[in-house]
Amino acid sequence: MPSVIVSVILAVQEFYVLTGRALRNVFREPHYTDDIILQMDSIGVGSLLIVILTGFFSGAVMTLQLARALARWGQQGQVGTAVSLTLVRELGPALTALMVAGRNSSGMASEIGSMKVTEQIDAMRALGTDPIQKLVTPRLIATCVVLPLLTVIADFVGMFGGYVVAVLLVDLNGRRYWTTVWQALGWDDFAQGLLKPFVFAFVVALVGCYYGLRATGGTQGVGRATTQAVVLASVLIFVLTFFLTRIFTSQLVSSS
Amino acid sequence: MPSNGAKSILRFEHVHVSFDGVPALEDLSFEVCEGEARIILGAAASGKTVLLKTALGLVRPDSGSVYLFGENITRLTEHQLFDIRSRIGMLFQEGALFDSLTIEENVAYPLMNQKAIHCPAGEVAGRVKEALHFVELDQTLARFPSELSGGMRRRAAIARAVVSEPPLLLYDSPTAGLDPITAHTIVALIIKERDVSDTTTLIVTHRYQDGNLVANFRYNPDNGQLVPARGNGHQPQQRTKFMVLREGKLLFEGTQAELEASGDPYISKFRRQTGG
Numbered sequence: 264m265p266s267v268i269v270s271v272i273l274a275v276q277e278f279y280v281l282t283g284r285a286l287r288n289v290f291r292e293p294h295y296t297d298d299i300i301l302q303m304d305s306i307g308v309g310s311l312l313i314v315i316l317t318g319f320f321s322g323a324v325m326t327l328q329l330a331r332a333l334a335r336w337g338q339q340g341q342v343g344t345a346v347s348l349t350l351v352r353e354l355g356p357a358l359t360a361l362m363v364a365g366r367n368s369s370g371m372a373s374e375i376g377s378m379k380v381t382e383q384i385d386a387m388r389a390l391g392t393d394p395i396q397k398l399v400t401p402r403l404i405a406t407c408v409v410l411p412l413l414t415v416i417a418d419f420v421g422m423f424g425g426y427v428v429a430v431l432l433v434d435l436n437g438r439r440y441w442t443t444v445w446q447a448l449g450w451d452d453f454a455q456g457l458l459k460p461f462v463f464a465f466v467v468a469l470v471g472c473y474y475g476l477r478a479t480g481g482t483q484g485v486g487r488a489t490t491q492a493v494v495l496a497s498v499l500i501f502v503l504t505f506f507l508t509r510i511f512t513s514q515l516v517s518s519s
Numbered sequence: 520m521p522s523n524g525a526k527s528i529l530r531f532e533h534v535h536v537s538f539d540g541v542p543a544l545e546d547l548s549f550e551v552c553e554g555e556a557r558i559i560l561g562a563a564a565s566g567k568t569v570l571l572k573t574a575l576g577l578v579r580p581d582s583g584s585v586y587l588f589g590e591n592i593t594r595l596t597e598h599q600l601f602d603i604r605s606r607i608g609m610l611f612q613e614g615a616l617f618d619s620l621t622i623e624e625n626v627a628y629p630l631m632n633q634k635a636i637h638c639p640a641g642e643v644a645g646r647v648k649e650a651l652h653f654v655e656l657d658q659t660l661a662r663f664p665s666e667l668s669g670g671m672r673r674r675a676a677i678a679r680a681v682v683s684e685p686p687l688l689l690y691d692s693p694t695a696g697l698d699p700i701t702a703h704t705i706v707a708l709i710i711k712e713r714d715v716s717d718t719t720t721l722i723v724t725h726r727y728q729d730g731n732l733v734a735n736f737r738y739n740p741d742n743g744q745l746v747p748a749r750g751n752g753h754q755p756q757q758r759t760k761f762m763v764l765r766e767g768k769l770l771f772e773g774t775q776a777e778l779e780a781s782g783d784p785y786i787s788k789f790r791r792q793t794g795g
């Protein structure tokens with residue numbers, strides 16, 4: 264068998280083992296609460312600004328495009344519906360996760376990677392600490408809590424961006440915009456909009472930690488780990504978006 | 520294996536270790552008994568670090584067994600290993616101090632995180648101070664590792680290794696990358712720890728003179744100096760053994776006299792570094 268395939272299979276297996284151990288530690292003493300809070304701060308507060316900016320402008324640009332497109336069918340009034348559905352179902356979760364992956368998957372990979380290549384991970388193990396429990400589990404928990412919250416913020420800011428454009432540039436009625444925004448949303452949209460970031464949180468945290476933990480070869484190795492983490496996390500987010508959406512849409516079709 | 524009744528502290532039995540199919544240790548067997556100092560010489564990439572990590576259970580052998588304090592650790596889980604590891608102090612090659620923690624927190628780490636060490640919270644600060652005093656770094660408690668010089672970092676890492684008073688100490692290249700004077704201070708600390716606390720010691724080094732010092736000098740508690748150990752009842756030379764690794768294989772094991780008598784060119788290469 265080609266060695267590439269073997270190493271991919273081994274890597275996937277390693278990734279599953281890491282996931283399993285990180286999850287098991289969630290229910291196991293000791294809990295590093297301080298580390299969880301520290302990570303929440305770094306991921307949540309640290310990413311807030313870029314999430315707000317990307318959220319605002321994606322809502323704004325969508326409104327610009329959709330207003331023009333919908334005008335052709337005389338449906339310009341429905342711009343709020345389209346913006347809100349796209350944001351809550353797809354763009355909010357995906358864009359937020361991408362931003363956080365770029366900031367935090369890379370941060371985790373380089374932080375843990377440099378601990379790995381300077382033998383700090385070995386020192387931890389030698390001194391009675393499970394590095395997965397101390398480093399991976401807090402990052403996983405923090406991301407799982409914070410990413411859905413950030414996504415909700417991005418959704419709202421995006422709707423607001425759409426509102427600003429709708430009123431100022433497209434000359435729509437602001438109240439009507441908000442009415443269409445709210446009316447468009449059903450429970451399954453919220454479910455979808457919150458489940459996705461939860462799944463992406465696993466990708467962001469575990470991919471970052473995974474590459475950090477297997478970094479070898481000095482500072483160069485850390486750089487490599489960082490890049491690989493961002494690339495894989497981003498690609499996985501896109502791929503998973505597709506499959507999750509597929510699951511949700513097929514459910515709708517079968518239930519109706 | 521030499522058995523003069525002393526307790527076996529560390530034993531390797533036909534240990535093989537490889538990474539991605541490339542062997543790092545091959546059929547390695549040796550035994551270190553209580554009170555012994557073992558100098559491990561070897562060229563770069565000869566497997567010295569891997570040997571120490573295997574002894575700690577950080578690296579798992581592909582085959583063969585490792586015994587620590589008489590217990591076979593080869594099949595223990597990571598959590599079972601924590602107990603045994605708390606009886607071993609390790610100085611990593613680059614120190615491996617946690618760079619997000621201060622020196623004080625670094626040295627306190629073994630006391631606070633090793634469950635088998637029952638150190639009351641009230642005593643931690645005192646023992647940390649003591650350990651830092653031992654390595655003559657009293658003024659650095661609140662500083663971070665990145666704010667210290669290389670030699671100071673090495674000493675802080677030694678403090679972390681000895682703070683829990685483990686009966687077995689592993690030093691990975693304690694003098695590498697240091698100027699001769701600092702290197703001498705570090706070896707003096709290692710000898711001091713050995714003689715004050717009666718620890719069993721493994722020292723990995725490129726420098727033969729480190730081994731020479733350990734074998735022939737002892738710490739004099741009266742004036743805090745190293746003094747030649749010959750005569751007056753102290754015989755560290757007989758407690759010191761040398762080992763030479765080449766490409767993961769044990770090439771030589773014996774006393775300093777045997778090492779100096781050896782005609783093997785790889786071995787005499789190390790001997791020549793003494794310059795005398």
Ligand SMILES: Nc1ncnc2c1ncn2[C@@H]1O[C@H](COP(=O)(O)OP(=O)(O)OP(=O)(O)O)[C@@H](O)[C@H]1O
Binds near residue numbers: 566570
């Ligand atoms: N985690 C690892 N993954 C892959 N290969 C490794 C790993 N650790 C060590 N090796 C390989 O094992 C061999 C022995 O390495 P080791 O670190 O023990 O050398 P060393 O004797 O300590 O050298 P130095 O004096 O330079 O520290 C080297 O060829 C190294 O590349």
Ligand SMILES: [Mg+2]
Binds near residue numbers: 567568569612691692
């Ligand atoms: Mg080494």
